Amino acid sequence: MTNYITLLKIFLKTTEITPSEKKRSKLFYSLMGTAILMLIMLPAGALVGFVTYALSLAVLDAGGSTQAANIVLHIIAILSVIFGFNVIVNIFYFSNDIENLLPLPLKPHEIVGAKYTYSLLSENIMEFILTIGVCAGYMFASGFSVTGVIGSIIGILTVPILPLAYCGIISVVLMFLTHSIKNRDFLNKVTGAGTALLIIGALVALVGVNDFNAEAFAVSVTEGDSTFLNVMNIIFPQIPLLMSGINGSIVDLLIYLGVNVLALAVFLFIASKMYIKGVSDVNTAKTKKDVSDTQRAINRSKENGVLKSYIKKEFLILFRTPAFFMDCIAVNLLWPVFFAVIIILQGQTNFMSGVIESYMNGNVEMILFVTLGVIGISVVISAINSIASAGISREGRHFEFMMYIPVELKTQLHAKAIVSFVVSGSGMIIYIIAFNWYCLLTYGWVDDPIITFLMPFLHMLIALVSVIFASYFGLFMDTINPKLVWDDEINALRGNYNVFINTAVVLAAVGGVCVISLVLDRLINSGTALAVAILLITVLALMGMQVCLKKGEKNLMSIE
Amino acid sequence: MIKFDGVTKVFNNTVTAVDDLSFRVSKGEIVGFIGPNGSGKTTTIKMLTGILKPDKGEIAVKDFDIQKQPLEAKKHIGYIADNPDMFLRLKGVEFLNFISDIYRVPVDVRKKRFTAVCDRFGLTESLNSQMLGYSHGMRQKIMVAAALVHNPDVWILDEPLIGLDPKSAYELKNMMREHAANGNCVFFSTHVLEVAEKLCDKVIIINKGKLVYSGTLDNLEKLHKGKTLEEIFLELTAK
Ligand SMILES: Nc1ncnc2c1ncn2[C@@H]1O[C@H](COP(=O)(O)OP(=O)(O)OP(=O)(O)O)[C@@H](O)[C@H]1O
Ligand SMILES: [Mg+2]
Numbered sequence: 026m027t028n029y030i031t032l033l034k035i036f037l038k039t040t041e042i043t044p045s046e047k048k049r050s051k052l053f054y055s056l057m058g059t060a061i062l063m064l065i066m067l068p069a070g071a072l073v074g075f076v077t078y079a080l081s082l083a084v085l086d087a088g089g090s091t092q093a094a095n096i097v098l099h100i101i102a103i104l105s106v107i108f109g110f111n112v113i114v115n116i117f118y119f120s121n122d123i124e125n126l127l128p129l130p131l132k133p134h135e136i137v138g139a140k141y142t143y144s145l146l147s148e149n150i151m152e153f154i155l156t157i158g159v160c161a162g163y164m165f166a167s168g169f170s171v172t173g174v175i176g177s178i179i180g181i182l183t184v185p186i187l188p189l190a191y192c193g194i195i196s197v198v199l200m201f202l203t204h205s206i207k208n209r210d211f212l213n214k215v216t217g218a219g220t221a222l223l224i225i226g227a228l229v230a231l232v233g234v235n236d237f238n239a240e241a242f243a244v245s246v247t248e249g250d251s252t253f254l255n256v257m258n259i260i261f262p263q264i265p266l267l268m269s270g271i272n273g274s275i276v277d278l279l280i281y282l283g284v285n286v287l288a289l290a291v292f293l294f295i296a297s298k299m300y301i302k303g304v305s306d307v308n309t310a311k312t313k314k315d316v317s318d319t320q321r322a323i324n325r326s327k328e329n330g331v332l333k334s335y336i337k338k339e340f341l342i343l344f345r346t347p348a349f350f351m352d353c354i355a356v357n358l359l360w361p362v363f364f365a366v367i368i369i370l371q372g373q374t375n376f377m378s379g380v381i382e383s384y385m386n387g388n389v390e391m392i393l394f395v396t397l398g399v400i401g402i403s404v405v406i407s408a409i410n411s412i413a414s415a416g417i418s419r420e421g422r423h424f425e426f427m428m429y430i431p432v433e434l435k436t437q438l439h440a441k442a443i444v445s446f447v448v449s450g451s452g453m454i455i456y457i458i459a460f461n462w463y464c465l466l467t468y469g470w471v472d473d474p475i476i477t478f479l480m481p482f483l484h485m486l487i488a489l490v491s492v493i494f495a496s497y498f499g500l501f502m503d504t505i506n507p508k509l510v511w512d513d514e515i516n517a518l519r520g521n522y523n524v525f526i527n528t529a530v531v532l533a534a535v536g537g538v539c540v541i542s543l544v545l546d547r548l549i550n551s552g553t554a555l556a557v558a559i560l561l562i563t564v565l566a567l568m569g570m571q572v573c574l575k576k577g578e579k580n581l582m583s584i585e
Numbered sequence: 586m587i588k589f590d591g592v593t594k595v596f597n598n599t600v601t602a603v604d605d606l607s608f609r610v611s612k613g614e615i616v617g618f619i620g621p622n623g624s625g626k627t628t629t630i631k632m633l634t635g636i637l638k639p640d641k642g643e644i645a646v647k648d649f650d651i652q653k654q655p656l657e658a659k660k661h662i663g664y665i666a667d668n669p670d671m672f673l674r675l676k677g678v679e680f681l682n683f684i685s686d687i688y689r690v691p692v693d694v695r696k697k698r699f700t701a702v703c704d705r706f707g708l709t710e711s712l713n714s715q716m717l718g719y720s721h722g723m724r725q726k727i728m729v730a731a732a733l734v735h736n737p738d739v740w741i742l743d744e745p746l747i748g749l750d751p752k753s754a755y756e757l758k759n760m761m762r763e764h765a766a767n768g769n770c771v772f773f774s775t776h777v778l779e780v781a782e783k784l785c786d787k788v789i790i791i792n793k794g795k796l797v798y799s800g801t802l803d804n805l806e807k808l809h810k811g812k813t814l815e816e817i818f819l820e821l822t823a824k
Contacts, residue, residue, distance in 0.1 A: 318713050319678070319703065319708075319709050319710065319711075319712040319713045320700075320709075321713075322676075322678045322712060322713040323678060323696055323699045323700060323703075323712070324696065326678070326682050326685075326692055326695055326696055326699070327682070327692065328685075328686065328690075328691065328692045328695075329682075329686045330686070331686055331687055331689070333686075334682070334683055334686035334687065335683075335687075337683075338672070338675065338679075338683050341674065341675060341679065342672065342674050342675070345674040345675075345715070346674050422668070422670075423671055423672065425631070425636045425666065426671065428634075428635055428636040429634040429635050429636050429659060429662070429664055430659065430687050431655075431656045431657075431659035431660040431687070431688070432656075432687055433656065582638070585596070585637060
């Protein structure tokens, strides 16, 4: 037990960014970061709360009880298994501390237990906030009670335990079974690709849901006809128990706690038997023993310009490092899911029909709104994938490399910003094409070349300009206080407050642009407002670039 | 080729890692940079390569000041850090090509050099796989190949022999000799006296950031008659 606590303390310590010097500014930094993180996540929590509230009302009307909240919690649990799995595999098996831990006189379940707790504590802020949303949404619909509040608090704190225990069990068993395969780095890729596939699958499933109807849904879950709910109640049995506890059943609440303890016990038991065998030799990647292969590779060598070569290196590392791949590349796949949900909602409620109609009719004010939307979404997409805002932090110990090669820091900053620009910008172009296509499909062809050709083109340009702003400015933000000391790639990104602070700052800047142009829209006219908005974001992009290259370079030079 | 003039480096306003250090390294020389742990060797080398900025003093490589003309100076340096774990997700050949692009080495030249290094170090089998799967020694060898790909005038190595097997260490020492013989200079840090003894034209000994001796080993032995090198070294760095 004491070993477990000591280990846990060490794991938590290494993720802090508080080296002895500059303690105050670091503390300020992390407080700011946490606050902004909350601000970013609260809307998500509120949205989930609202959905739970609305669905619960319908279910309660149909004579059911907690089914709606169960479903939402099940979905959250599935998501946390999907996103938690990669983290767990990395923390359990591929982190750099393993080689130092294994020779110590520690029992496997102590290592795994501490690593599990660490993952639980550090990876679950999002789930935490979403669960608060669900509990609050349900109680708003069903009424508050003392047992409800107590049950909610217990649930909010403990509901991620089982999904992560599943991740733990699956990864331990998987690694145990594959221990004879030498290069298991591929497992990381497999799980990364698997995650991407699951997200795409969810996307397809969502697009298939065309006739969602809250009342029919309520009746089917109340009568126990929902296959999804029935299956999920078996996979995550703790969720119906928890909700039943919140609904007043103390016995179910106790069983709920029992189920969690049992899950942990099973997980630790399996880990104590299988962890060591699975973890040994984990970092011995496959080395091809093929002489002619090497000769061919040498002969394929090409000469590239410095910038191009640097960009290529950045891309290779982003794609090949599992943690970076998940958080910087795969995360972009969430956007199509998000837009698909909106399109489904549109199909249900037609809430956007008015928007589409007046946009297709060439209403200047609507064009302004859509343009502001394009600017906002471009910036958010670039900020969330953190390619730019962790561009320096990702280097970690290799930061010195940036300093001793005979390449201007400006060139290196350009290369990093361009990588972010390419990833976020290409996404935006696809979304803009999809949006215009959808408008044409639902509204029909219009004979106005401004709407059918010029606007999509202009929006793409504006999107790219906005992405330039977010990329260069995000990179600049990371030059101020990059997180260069980390043990694992995951820590370079998660728990890196630069990412959140950058998101907040670029959002505030874009918010300013929106406010100014909306005021102009009221005071003068929409055309002027549109022109000013385009002008402002262009100025911001140029300034962002300037700041990044000039001040950013200075910041980097002063890092020791 | 290397010029250090009154260089001082203070960390956090408290730790004086390098204290008023001055020395020269000329063409054709192999110079060993010796000192106990924490004496400031790595700090010195990091200032020499442009990673750290000195608080006082001037550093020049091939007459280019590392502060004022950093790119020119860096072009003439080949540097091997004390830790070869770098860009492990790249394949060896990708890494070498990346470095070659940075130093603008033409294709035919780099192909020849890659092949030569492979043969010499026995890397031929693994160059086309990710460096994650390399042993420490293999990673170190790739770093040697990368540092020499542009045939630098000044070759700087921080503790280069750690983790190399006898054959590879022998090859590396030969390469250092050849590189110096071809009209370049080699500057490497070590705390292994025997290596310095066999390899170096000159040694620079520092202790607590201060220069304690600079010159040939023969001369050092003459100054302290009747003592072994080890005894002299321990005496010089005793305080
Ligand atoms: N980034 C840093 N911040 C603060 N102090 C540092 C830093 N880097 C080095 N030091 C201090 O500077 C001194 C010299 O360290 P340096 O790494 O140069 O020694 P070294 O001679 O290379 O030692 P070794 O033989 O162990 O490699 C030490 O006291 C060290 O604690
Ligand atoms: Mg050192």
